[in-house]
Amino acid sequence: MEATVSQSLRLTTWTNSDNTVPKLTNSMRLYTRFEKKKNINMLKCNHLGTIKPAIGHRSAGLKASCASQNSPASVLKSETSITEEDLLLKKKCEEIKPCLSGRCIYLVGMMGSGKTTIGQILSEVLDYSFFDSDKLIEQAAGGTAVADIFKLYGEGYFRDNETEVLHKLSLMHGLVISTGGGAVVRPINWKYMHKGITVFIDVPLDTLAQRLTAVGTASRPLLHHGSGDAYNQTFRRLSKLWEERSECYTNASVRVSLERIADKLDIGDVCSVNPTQIAIEALVQIEDFLKEER
Numbered sequence: 378m379e380a381t382v383s384q385s386l387r388l389t390t391w392t393n394s395d396n397t398v399p400k401l402t403n404s405m406r407l408y409t410r411f412e413k414k415k416n417i418n419m420l421k422c423n424h425l426g427t428i429k430p431a432i433g434h435r436s437a438g439l440k441a442s443c444a445s446q447n448s449p450a451s452v453l454k455s456e457t458s459i460t461e462e463d464l465l466l467k468k469k470c471e472e473i474k475p476c477l478s479g480r481c482i483y484l485v486g487m488m489g490s491g492k493t494t495i496g497q498i499l500s501e502v503l504d505y506s507f508f509d510s511d512k513l514i515e516q517a518a519g520g521t522a523v524a525d526i527f528k529l530y531g532e533g534y535f536r537d538n539e540t541e542v543l544h545k546l547s548l549m550h551g552l553v554i555s556t557g558g559g560a561v562v563r564p565i566n567w568k569y570m571h572k573g574i575t576v577f578i579d580v581p582l583d584t585l586a587q588r589l590t591a592v593g594t595a596s597r598p599l600l601h602h603g604s605g606d607a608y609n610q611t612f613r614r615l616s617k618l619w620e621e622r623s624e625c626y627t628n629a630s631v632r633v634s635l636e637r638i639a640d641k642l643d644i645g646d647v648c649s650v651n652p653t654q655i656a657i658e659a660l661v662q663i664e665d666f667l668k669e670e671r
């Protein structure tokens with residue numbers, strides 16, 4: 378009766394003949410600061426309608442137009458605010474990019490772990506395209522929000538379409554993909570994601586609960602709750618999901634632990650580890666993984 382999301386999803390129309398995604402045009406490489414990322418930039422994509430990226434965005438006056446992807450226009454910092462960390466990130470990227478040979482990077486992790494935030498930074502610095510699998514499912518469902526897909530059709534339906542999206546992405550190259558928090562539970566999804574390099578962003582549960590309480594849980598059906606203390610409820614639900622899933626995350630090619638970064642950099646508080654530091658660590662771990670693979 379219901380058409381699956383996959384039926385309306387036409388990933389092939391986003392790609393070149395070699396399964397790469399056409400890049401943003403130069404006019405779209407808008408310099409902005411990481412600090413401005415919370416503004417929303419609208420990208421008009423012919424076949425997918427208007428896409429509002431989760432993060433990454435500029436003022437309404439800077440509407441951009443693209444032929445074919447759901448990547449934000451740019452999260453590059455303005456040239457005046459480039460820090461040593463940015464330079465290190467760029468240098469690491471230059472070292473690693475040739476070894477990647479266009480393999481996709483899949484970011485996995487619990488809700489709120491920063492997959493979107495880190496994914497956008499990595500895609501920018503690698504000059505890869507960025508996709509968010511939740512957004513692809515929503516777009517294919519005619520703009521129905523994840524929370525509504527869960528409500529209307531149930532979690533199983535959402536998971537089937539998540540698998541379908543990951544299958545199609547696995548046929549492509551040169552992408553950074555932020556996956557849904559639960560994408561790790563199905564073994565078939567790993568088969569698809571292992572076509573690329575999978576990066577687990579490991580963030581302590583209390584940090585996740587703080588972040589998610591701050592932004593609200595309405596768009597995250599597995600965390601949404603009624604009344605009561607928001608932090609405690611979120612922490613409790615995250616703990617339950619972690620119990621069920623922690624084993625699954627060990628399938629990832631590499632693990633990027635915020636606790637380990639904080640230790641390495643002598644930062645007392647995990648909450649103070651910034652996205653650039655996490656992106657650098659991800660590249661370092663990917664480099665080690667690629668060396669071992671050789």
Ligand SMILES: Nc1ncnc2c1ncn2[C@@H]1O[C@H](COP(=O)(O)OP(=O)(O)OP(=O)(O)O)[C@@H](O)[C@H]1O
Nearest residue numbers: 487488489490491492493494558588592650651652
């Ligand atoms: N290193 C960081 N330090 C502080 N806040 C962060 C950091 N990384 C991400 N955040 C914030 O945490 C929230 C969740 O981040 P993000 O959307 O990137 O996570 P996600 O893993 O994609 O989440 P989900 O899977 O639930 O969509 C956002 O409000 C983001 O700004």
Ligand SMILES: O=C(O)C1=C[C@@H](O)[C@@H](O)[C@H](O)C1
Nearest residue numbers: 488511523557558559597598
């Ligand atoms: O952790 C999960 O199971 C989910 C995470 C989100 O990214 C969405 O994929 C959805 O809300 C389910």
